[in-house]
Amino acid sequence: MVLELYLDLLSQPCRAIYIFAKKNGIPFQLRTVELLKGQHLSDAFAQVNPLKKVPAMKDGDFTLTESVAILLYLTHKCKVPDFWYPQDLQARACVDEYLAWQHTTLRRSCLRALWHKVMFPVFLREQVSPKLLATTLAELDELLQLFEDKFLQNKAFLVGSHISLADLVAITELMHVSTVDKEDTLDRGCPSQVLKSCFCCPHQTAGLCLCMENPLDLWGSQTRQMRPVLVFTHLPLFCLLLATARGCWLPSFRRPSQAGCMAPESGGSSGGGPLLGGP
Secondary structure, eight states: OOEEEEEOTTSHHHHHHHHHHHHTTOOEEEEEOOGGGTGGGSHHHHTTOTTOOSOEEEETTEEEESHHHHHHHHHHHSOOOGGGSOSSHHHHHHHHHHHHHIIIIIHHHHHHHHIIIIIIIIIIOOOOOHHHHHHHHHHHHHHHHHIIIIIITTOSSSSTTSOOHHHHHHHHHHHHHHHHSHHHHHHSHHHHHHHHHHHHOGGGOOOOBOOOSOGGGGTOGGGGGGHHHIIIIIHHHHHHHHHHSOSOOOOOOOOOOOSSTTEEEEOTTSSSOOOBOOO
């Protein structure tokens, strides 16, 4: 029985799972749960996840929630390259360390900064007070510096010389950091160093890029108000993330069905057009 992934690609953790499954050719059925339409609060979705949050996964009669738990489940269940979650005890511990740290610190700060700088003005037409915004961005800046000093340091990737689950989770989160303050964020050492590593290690990258008729289709029509943000900040970083993974072709992304809550879409390694580049 094929895996079912309940995702909204507006969500950073959902994107990490989606990219991981696509990149590793894991067959799955995508069931889109649109957060902006409140579909995660429906009774139908509550049958899948009583917590009413995405992501969620069903594997036959087994149901799992929480993005890191799902990523680790897919890593153990499917035959994926070792670099994603290394067998080496200490390397694996370093991946675990970053995953635990981000969810309790960096992710929370990134979300707060995104809401204060972007979401309140765009969706609620309200401006956050300059003092509160300055405090929020200062906290984010401090955590980004810790990200660089503690985890990235001078390495090509967060854990040694290969991409891992830590890098995947980090970059999907840092997409939103670039939205908060694009020019300043991409000029500083932390996120840009992670992204530059995609091209500093050409022997480890496949040189993949997205091939879509309309890049806005990745998130669907419900993000219309956010189009300038998504096109000019998220998409370039998304392409760079794909460039870090090596070895196989990916299907092109398609607009999730608008037919209602948890609309299905085929996943895995079949369907759609190929991405350019890569052996």
